[in-house]
Amino acid sequence: MKKIAIIGTGRVGLPFGLFLESLGFSVTGIDKDIALLKILRDRIMPFEEPGCQDLLTHSRIQFTDDISIIKNVDYIFITVGTPLMPHIETDLSNVEAVIKSLIPHMQKGQSIFLRSTVAPRTTEYVKSFLEEHSSFRIGKNIALAFCPERLAEHKALAELKTLPQIIGCEDELSYEKAIEIFAPFNVKMFKTTYISAELVKLFNNSARYIEFAVANQFAIYANEFDQNIYDILRLANEDYPRGFIYRPGLTAGTCLRKDFGMINELSPGSDLLLASWKINEFMPYHLIELAARHAEIKGAKVAVLGYTFKRDSDDTRDSLVPKLIRYIERKVPHEIVLCEPNLKTQVIERYANRNISEALQGTDIVFVAVNHKEFSNSNIIWKALKPEALVIDIWNCLGKNQVVLRKERV
Ligand SMILES: NC(=O)c1ccc[n+]([C@@H]2O[C@H](COP(=O)([O-])OP(=O)(O)OC[C@H]3O[C@@H](n4cnc5c(N)ncnc54)[C@H](O)[C@@H]3O)[C@@H](O)[C@H]2O)c1
Known part of the structure; x- marks a missing residue:
């Protein structure tokens, strides 16, 4: 069974993790919010999202704040918050903290999928950061793709089954790995560059x-x-x-x-x-x-x-x-x-x-x-x-x- 870690089990990450589990993946949820983790371990939905309470009640997802468990998974999704600073500037600190904490535990052959909404060129930055601070090479021994989440709150489970998935990647390995995850969704999948994928998400919302x-x-x-x-x-x-x-x-x-x-x-x-x-x-x-x-x-x-x-x-x-x-x-x-x-x-x-x-x-x-x-x-x-x-x-x-x-x- 393919193993997935979801980092950031909030409004996007939690329904996404529950949906992946319903498709037969083995999912672990990682979050830094200890109070949230306790609620999730008690199998209580922390917010309203139709259909999710039922999935959570019967779920086998382990919820933890221990990032080192990622060494045992095949795929890692990053779904942490990306607010704006008080300036016109993305606050990337959550994404940066996650990437830094991943590096010591990463294994060859793993895939990293950025799913948080980010500014153009952020995936390129994540790639450069990973390659600068580790011996891994994207497209050679590790995969990286930006796969934006475009659903509307309170329609998560319905839209995960219908919205086309944009896959922003710049090498064949990363595309193949993304397909392994998204093919079971039974939705259209569109391959494009990092920046186009980042812009698709931003253009949808901005329009x-x-x-x-x-x-x-x-x-x-x-x-x-x-x-x-x-x-x-x-x-x-x-x-x-x-x-x-x-x-x-x-x-x-x-x-x-x-x-x-x-x-x-x-x-x-x-x-x-x-x-x-x-x-x-x-x-x-x-x-x-x-x-x-x-x-x-x-x-x-x-x-x-x-x-x-x-x-x-x-x-x-x-x-x-x-x-x-x-x-x-x-x-x-x-x-x-x-x-x-x-x-x-x-x-x-x-x-x-x-x-x-x-x-x-x-x-x-x-x-x-x-x-x-x-x-x-x-x-x-x-x-x-x-x-x-x-x-x-x-x-x-x-x-x-x-x-x-x-x-x-x-
Ligand atoms: N909410 C939506 O409808 C929606 C839809 C599409 C895309 N998005 C995008 O998805 C991303 C997540 O949004 P959300 O609404 O789920 O946010 P959220 O605040 O509900 O969830 C984010 C979670 O990430 C956790 N987190 C932050 N830093 C962490 C770290 N270093 N390690 C572990 N966990 C960490 C937080 O504790 C929180 O539980 C954002 O980029 C958002 O723009 C949201």
Whole structure:
């Protein structure tokens, strides 16, 4: 049985490892997070990912922080986090730490697959580093490929079975080794260079980020002209065959929000990605300005519905909602309450996490910050609100085709 080590058993590495095990590979999970390892050994999923709890419950995966076990495996996948620094610069420290810790334990014939999202030229850097600090030679006695993960959270198991796998490699041995792993996935496989593979991943995410920025820019324009963006979108999109304009929203998340920087760190000028970042990052402030045009935030009770970075998710990483809350705070409201049904905690940051009805009791201003399914039942929301309450619904979650609504006028 072929043996695989997954280094970084988070949102990408854990579902990937469970899926590989379901295909018959022998998998070991390595992570530096001791608390996470304990949860995994107790066979508890640390986050929501459909189908994974069942696989984990019946899994034989060993979870460890001992990197030396890699000497007993055939393939090593690196799935550690690659955030941006506070600068426009990838924080490669996790990848670098892993590569350094691997070298003393590596064996001839092994394969290393980088699966974390990285900036162009990172795989080339990993190759140079490995060859400089060891006697191994990529393509001769060790394999190296960049095989990006392109799935969306909460669709991991479904998309691992369907998304084509990009294989960035520059020698035959590495390609053959990658095929040994990915052929059983029964998906299309595309061979390309390191940099093309790195760019495919970044272009996929950046294209979405730009599309949402276009939608957000148009919403800002419409609101500045005091027009209804949802009327305009319906008129622009209906039966129009050339192009589709997306809905506006708080566009963020651990991938979309950072990946623009991985291209931008290598280019000196302004570009569309940077402009998109600016627009998407401006949206929380835009929503505050919009609310302030219609109501006094100072002294008001404000409810924020949703806290995670995307719909029906429990992932808060890189959400724009904390930023929205900080801007609300600067307007000195009397009270802020949150409602985040996907988080079990009673308190988020320092605010109470209430159910919808409690959060809306006596509320003056409501921001629908995330388009969770719980918020699309507008009957519950209208019933709980007082007549003069103002609602800012950038996602059109309530289905009223208006960003700015007053209960008494709906
Ligand atoms: N989350 C997604 O939907 C998604 C989708 C596609 C690609 N990606 C990319 O995949 C990578 C991982 O993302 P994620 O969401 O799984 O992150 P994550 O934070 O959920 O998981 C990363 C794990 O790596 C571990 N780790 C970090 N440094 C380590 C080290 N030196 N040794 C051992 N373990 C270490 C962390 O403790 C953590 O558990 C990132 O590059 C991300 O951009 C994420």
